[in-house]
Amino acid sequence: MQTADFVRRDSTALNGIMYERIGGYRVSDMQFVAAFDVDSRKVGLDLAKAVVTPSVAAVLHTDIEPTGVSVEPGPLLDGIGGNLVGVVEPHPASREATIDDVADRLTAVRADVLVCLLPTGATEAIQSYARAAVRAGVAFINATPEPVVHDPALAAAFAERGVPLLGDDLRSHLGATTLHTALIELLQSRGLAVVNTYQLNVGGNTDFLNLADPGRAVQKTRTKRSALQAAGIDASTVSAGPNGFVEYLGDEKVCMIRVEASSVLNSALTLDIRMQVEDSPNATGVLVNAVRIAKTAAEHGHAGAVHDACAFLFKNPRVGATESVGIRQFRAYVDSVARD
Structure with a gap:
């Protein structure tokens, strides 16, 4: 029998990490197996270098060990628009890349969870990545405000495919x-x-x-x-x-x-x-919770939107709740998958 390790303040765990383990998984158990971007400055780089090229974040670890994962060109679609035009130069290959390429790659690397951090307003691109996750049978985390959990057809597709869906619009850890x-x-x-x-x-x-x-x-x-x-x-x-x-x-x-x-x-x-x-590190604590929830939910056969976890993790879940109810539901869900 496993137990959910809720981190107390006398713990040596990292600040901002609520659970040392969720479903038996520690943060250190997560591995990157693929990455997609359209920015010409990032495509082709090892992910460890790409995440700091360029970056305005003050809290950064620039001595990250190489991951062995090269950033691949993702499909451009409507990912770059408005004020981003002229600031981000799309990689030429991103204009030719397709969502089928993404789905095939997710299948090839046997990915478990796909996290979508595309710009707000890129509705077509975000929903296309969700469809790629459905096709590959990969759990999907929609960190953006664009509707995925709130899109009836997409939500139904995840449920029918038998894979978890989390969203919409990731909360900051304390924002x-x-x-x-x-x-x-x-x-x-x-x-x-x-x-x-x-x-x-x-x-x-x-x-x-x-x-x-x-x-x-x-x-x-x-x-x-x-x-x-x-x-x-x-x-x-x-x-x-x-x-x-x-x-x-x-x-x-x-x-x-x-x-x-x-x-x-x-x-x-x-x-x-x-x-x-x-701003950027403030998402980390929530993301490491969401990734481990998605992986554990898949192992427990929970398909479609994971409502009991989403009210705490996202601004716009399918079923909203107050702060106290949301965190109570989240903790109960973590405890339930730890006991099974």
């Missing part, structure tokens, strides 16, 4: 959405009514450059509002999402949250919070 929804739940648990709120985010990495184009940011705003809606408020008109590209911030993300609430005798309570965090 703006997690903090915002936790605050809302805290106020409501004390019987306060949230009257007004907003969440403003700026940053200086390529993600924020891409999202500075309103046409590419539409789905991102929707997924953030979906998370706030699941927290228990009417978020249909709430301003929450990417609000600007500030180049000098680099990989730093600055978030401003304001919550106005009404308490006893209609007395007012207002919270103004500013959070600054390195």
Whole structure:
């Protein structure tokens, strides 16, 4: 019998890693077997070098051992658009690459999980990678806001193929959405009514450059509002999402949250919070959870969307939940697959 190792603060494990093991798998058990990109600066490089070519991230380990995995050209489709045009030069081979090439490669290397980190707004490319995962029988993690779990045909395809699907829109480990929804739940648990709120985010990495184009940011705003809606408020008109590209911030993300609430005798309570965090590493803790959940779910025969894990890991799961319910469901799922 296995047990789920929930990391306590007296542990020697890495900060930000909630579980030393999920389904028996440690973070160190994960291996890269294939990588795809369209950036001419990355294609052909060993993955260890490609991830830092180029990069604005401040927290980087540049002495990564070579992985033996070369970045291959992925299909271009609509992956580069808006503000990314002229910033990212597509590799010539990416214009000829097809999703069938991706599916064949996933099959050849016997991949277990495919993580999609394409730019927001690249709906065709993202959904095409999902179809490649279905064809190859590989679990799929949609870290983007574009609909995969929320696309009925794609969700059904994963269920019929018998492989897990996780999404949509990966949360940061402790980011703006997690903090915002936790605050809302805290106020409501004390019987306060949230009257007004907003969440403003700026940053200086390529993600924020891409999202500075309103046409590419539409789905991102929707997924953030979906998370706030699941927290228990009417978020249909709430301003929450990417609000600007500030180049000098680099990989730093600055978030401003304001919550106005009404308490006893209609007395007012207002919270103004500013959070600054390195954006890219903030996804790591969630991704290593999601990858191990996807692998374990496949081993347990869980096909289609893994609802019990997704409410905690993603902003826009098929079945949303408050912060406390989402983490309780996630922990229960991890415990259940550890016991089986």
